[in-house]
Amino acid sequence: MGRYVTRSPEEKVKRAKFEFRGSCAKAPNEENIKLLLGEEWCRNDINITLLSNDSHAYNYLITKPKENKLVKTIIRVMLPVDPYFKTQAEVSTIEWVRQYTSLPVPRVLIFDPTGTTQIGLEWVVLECFQGQVLPVVAEVGEVNWAMVGNEKKRSLIRQFVSFYSATFDHQLSAIGNLYMGRATGVQEEDDKVGVIVSPEFYMKENQKYDHGRGPFRNSSEWLKTRLDMKHRDCLAIPNTNGVLKAEHIIDRLKRLRERLFDSTLFEPAVLTNYEIGPNSIMMNHNRLVGVVDWEHTSALPLWKGCELPKFLQGITRTKEPDERDYLDEEGEWLAGARDDFAKHVLQWSRTMLQKLFLDEMSRKCPQWTAIYNSPITRLRKDYDIAVSSCDNSATQAAIEKWLYTIESGLENIRLQDPGKARADISSLGFTVRSLQDRIYDSANVSDTARHPAAGPESHIWNLS
Known part of the structure; x- marks a missing residue:
């Protein structure tokens, strides 16, 4: 069970921050992890192997013998980037997905959201899956679908369609993170x-700013x-x-x-979940x-959540490439x-x-597909990109051009119907080149093929 007592979330946060002993500058002490789990499981034959680490957490593979075989689990040791909330939200999310959807996610075995054990950091022990991640061609960042059987691909798509439909059917009341059930110790929440x-x-x-972190009533x-x-x-x-x-872009936004x-x-x-990429599956x-x-x-918000899973995102190519288009008159490959x-x-x-995926979604959850295909959704997603990237010098020129086009379109709409206070501006979502396209250059034209196999942007390709 998780190490919690029934207190209000505010009390838990104050206690966790007061007692927190972790440090972002130091990696977790593996001997302390073994000691902790040895006490939890009453054994001293635990092995630990570092799997991965980033600025948020260290992931270890834990193995222990049991009945002539090795039992494997994963422990995620959280760095103190967001004490209490980050661990609680992650555990809550996993339990919510297990409760409301059929997507297989790891069971939470034990966890500590306070950082007050001998590890000195928050941690979660998770079920370990036996399988392989999707194969990726690293040079181009694409899944090597040629190595994935057709039945496997169809099954994968069906399961994610089911997951996205289930999350859409169990909509939530605000923008923020989940804190529920066993993760908080208060079942009625x-x-x-x-x-x-x-x-x-x-x-x-x-962290030094007194900004609100929600929950937020709406996108605005x-x-x-x-x-x-x-x-x-x-x-x-x-x-x-x-x-x-x-600052100028922010004022316009x-x-x-x-x-x-x-x-x-x-x-x-x-x-x-924006992290469902090939290495997550x-x-x-x-x-x-x-x-x-x-x-x-x-x-x-729905306009943000109704999106392709990460492993399906990218430049669209609606025409199968023909090898002959990449050869010269002598049958030799063109340069590159x-x-x-x-x-x-x-x-x-x-x-x-x-x-x-989109065909299956349109049958199983047409409301999801309608939001995904909506021109106002496209405008709002572009706006979200502009907010995230407005202080990035590499994207500011593209954002300014996009803003100028949108503002000009709004002015034209106003002049066409000056008496209407709130004209419908959603049509701009299809008449204006999207910011996503401007920044990520998904024009999708080959540099080398004699007859380029071009396609529109991935998130609206099915509308062409």
């Missing part, structure tokens, strides 16, 4: 949405808070050209927010055995064309799975 757990809210630069509140944080970051930096540009989002609504949200033969990586899974052809085949394979 199931499905409670609380403060958001997101790096942009708890990163070091923003959530985006306003994020813009305010960006503005405060700008004020803390000397007036460089990039900072001045960011604040005005545009009033046209794209209603600040008076109580807006539903959907559980959204564990397969055994033709069966999905587990999906891992559930940190930073928040309840987000061999690599392009291999990459484009992978993109086409993924595009066919995008189509399968």
